[in-house]
């Protein structure tokens with residue numbers, strides 16, 4: 001078996017929010033980064049445009065195991081970060097089978113490709129606090145039972161347990177990061193944080209007149225994506241693989257996010273936010289708040305960015321974007 005390259009990492013989902021921050025971190029650490037990208041009729045490299053001359057792109061899809069085997073054989077990474085997923089909860093209700101194929105079975109395809117090509121590859125699985133769903137305990141830890149509330153959450157539970165299973169069955173160095181919501185100016189516009197920051201900025205510039213939202217009472221443990229990718233990397237540097245909750249330990253409602261975002265620009269969210277049934281989900285996750293003690297003690301991980309700073313940064317970035325001060329996404 002050919003040797004893998006000790007400082008080469010392959011990232012699935014490199015074009016996504018977390019993929020872009022993780023790429024920056026790994027390049028800073030001296031890694032060669034290979035990004036697995038699926039074919040589409042238009043390229044979606046906006047988040048990694050500034051990194052493109054420093055990384056290698058390989059074509060592949062979590063729906064196609066042969067493409068994953070081929071990518072691993074060709075590039076021989078030492079570490080694989082599986083960030084690719086159908087990651088939008090609302091879409092998972094409308095496309096539950098696709099979500100299962102990608103977000104659940106996609107993990108098995110990748111783990112199996114690793115087992116076949118090189119079982120010494122270290123593996124990171126992007127698990128999610130959505131797995132806690134109707135929470136059985138407050139705050140949520142690595143031992144809190146799962147009770148997912150969406151096809152996405154169900155798929156992530158499968159992805160989590162198949163990761164544990166390959167670790168226990170084949171001795172893979174496979175870790176699962178149970179990450180709570182993390183946001184940034186690079187967040188997709190469909191997620192509530194960015195939808196709010198972008199709308200607040202657009203309304204302040206007179207380019208939008210209202211913001212249509214669903215449940216304002218849902219509470220989330222929101223952190224900054226740049227802090228969270230550090231935890232992913234730290235997990236793969238440990239002698240032993242494991243499962244880690246990564247979160248801030250604070251929870252805030254969607255309403256509070258709105259209040260802060262609009263107040264940052266001198267506005268009252270109540271003047272602009274309209275409740276729209278179209279954004280209410282068939283089943284909701286009412287409250288998420290985690291306890292990251294294990295990540296703190298074992299990985300030495302802590303977050304740097306707090307909630308207020310996160311909201312202000314996102315609103316400022318959207319204001320700059322809309323005013324043409326930023327090219328693409330910062």
Ligand code: NAP
Nearest residue numbers: 013015016017018061062083084085087126128179181182
């Ligand atoms: P994201 O911005 O939605 O990015 C998802 C990525 O997956 C994109 O690069 C997308 O590629 C890729 N992808 C989708 N289907 C694919 C397929 N069939 N084959 C290959 N690639 C595919 O997600 P994110 O916020 O960065 O999150 C990264 C991971 O962490 C996801 O697994 C998500 O479920 C999980 N997670 C996120 C959070 C959070 O708060 N952000 C919290 C917990 C867990 P295209 O560009 O081609 O669409």
Ligand code: GDD
Nearest residue numbers: 087089128129130180181190191192193213214215218279
């Ligand atoms: N997207 C969206 N749009 N959400 C809304 C809206 C709206 O107009 N109005 C209210 N919400 C509420 C949702 O009902 C949910 O309770 C909360 O805002 C957060 O929604 P999202 O930002 O879409 O994120 P999520 O919590 O469902 O899922 C995200 O976090 C998970 C980790 O807990 C995603 O990033 C998942 O991929 C991730 O696993």
